[in-house]
Amino acid sequence: MKPYVFIDRPIPAEAEAYIAEHCAYSIWDRKDPIPPDVLQEELSQANGLLTSGRKIDSSFLEAAPRLRAVSTISVGYNHFDITAMKARGVIGTNTPDVLNETVADLVFALILSSARRTPELDRYVKDGLWKPGDNENLFGIDVHHSSLGIIGMGRIGEAIARRAKFGFSMEVSYCNRSRREHAEQQYGAVYMTLEELLRTSDFVLLMTPLTPETARLIGRDQFRMMKKTAIFINASRGQTVDETALIEALQEGTIRAAGLDVFDREPIDPDSPLLRMPNVVTLPHIGSATARTRYEMAMLAARNLVLAVTGQTPPNVVAELS
Ligand SMILES: NC(=O)C1=CN([C@@H]2O[C@H](COP(=O)(O)OP(=O)(O)OC[C@H]3O[C@@H](n4cnc5c(N)ncnc54)[C@H](O)[C@@H]3O)[C@@H](O)[C@H]2O)C=CC1
Numbered sequence: 001m002k003p004y005v006f007i008d009r010p011i012p013a014e015a016e017a018y019i020a021e022h023c024a025y026s027i028w029d030r031k032d033p034i035p036p037d038v039l040q041e042e043l044s045q046a047n048g049l050l051t052s053g054r055k056i057d058s059s060f061l062e063a064a065p066r067l068r069a070v071s072t073i074s075v076g077y078n079h080f081d082i083t084a085m086k087a088r089g090v091i092g093t094n095t096p097d098v099l100n101e102t103v104a105d106l107v108f109a110l111i112l113s114s115a116r117r118t119p120e121l122d123r124y125v126k127d128g129l130w131k132p133g134d135n136e137n138l139f140g141i142d143v144h145h146s147s148l149g150i151i152g153m154g155r156i157g158e159a160i161a162r163r164a165k166f167g168f169s170m171e172v173s174y175c176n177r178s179r180r181e182h183a184e185q186q187y188g189a190v191y192m193t194l195e196e197l198l199r200t201s202d203f204v205l206l207m208t209p210l211t212p213e214t215a216r217l218i219g220r221d222q223f224r225m226m227k228k229t230a231i232f233i234n235a236s237r238g239q240t241v242d243e244t245a246l247i248e249a250l251q252e253g254t255i256r257a258a259g260l261d262v263f264d265r266e267p268i269d270p271d272s273p274l275l276r277m278p279n280v281v282t283l284p285h286i287g288s289a290t291a292r293t294r295y296e297m298a299m300l301a302a303r304n305l306v307l308a309v310t311g312q313t314p315p316n317v318v319a320e321l322s
């Protein structure tokens with residue numbers, strides 16, 4: 001008998017067709033949330049789940065007694081409760097690498113737009129505020145030949161370092177759980193402590209996964225270590241930063257500006273002060289959001305799921321569960 005899998009969101013037709021070849025399945029092919037009774041019914045039967053961002057914890061797993069694998073359409077898997085999954089022998093897979101270049105492009109969009117104030121000045125032109133004699137009030141800061149500190153020099157971090165070095169002649173430094181020889185040799189990246197990186201970088205970029213170790217890694221003390229002219233970029237997860245401390249740092253001029261793709265709560269609270277600051281560029285968590293990359297991610301997630309539920313070893317079992 002074919003394994004039964006549940007797909008909890010719309011996916012490209014090719015990914016669905018691939019799953020259909022190998023599994024019995026059902027799909028929640030709509031944007032509105034799945035009603036609890038439908039989810040409950042699906043989980044009671046499913047051997048596999050294809051998802052993106054759904055919290056997989058012990059209460060979820062209790063409702064899914066036959067579940068063998070969860071495949072997430074994301075590289076980040078902070079929504080997996082590893083202990084609970086391990087305890088039940090549930091495999092978890094993610095989608096690394098296929099999104100590296102796309103996320104790196106987006107990080108550069110944040111770097112450039114926050115340094116040169118492009119969203120703010122676009123609004124300025126469209127609001128009819130541009131007048132003869134405008135000069136210093138339109139100034140930004142240079143990206144080329146400045147310094148970029150990357151916290152979390154992993155797969156995406158390296159794609160960013162390459163752009164920084166060869167596209168913008170930037171000095172790259174990094175901190176990481178371990179040395180990344182390739183980034184040092186290819187992009188001249190200099191390994192530093194977090195404190196040293198914060199004190200010396202013009203742009204501070206957070207690119208780590210969210211883990212107990214990185215939760216609130218950047219808070220009030222860390223913003224105070226940064227240059228007053230520093231621009232803070234976060235494309236990791238909102239919870240790696242103390243958002244209250246970030247707001248305070250921007251309000252008090254502890255740092256110059258921020259470019260943010262991720263937030264503590266997503267979608268962000270419409271009343272957040274971050275939305276009213278001209279020196280903050282905000283994006284709706286779109287790091288990997290191009291049609292081609294999202295397609296590749298869905299295809300990879302579908303392959304991971306099929307392999308896992310048919311008793312084979314998928315290529316992208318997350319490290320803690322392999
Ligand atoms: N904004 C967006 O749309 C996207 C966000 N992401 C986020 O980016 C993260 C990184 O993705 P990859 O580069 O593929 O992961 P990766 O695992 O290749 O790299 C992460 C790096 O962070 C380092 N790290 C972990 N804990 C650290 C700590 N406490 N201090 C310093 N470094 C630490 C690791 O040593 C590793 O080299 C994902 O987990 C996800 O949260 C990923 C894709 C898109």
Ligand SMILES: O=C(O)C(=O)CO
Pocket residue numbers: 073074075076077099287288289
């Ligand atoms: O892959 C991830 O972890 C994302 O945040 C979205 O692509």
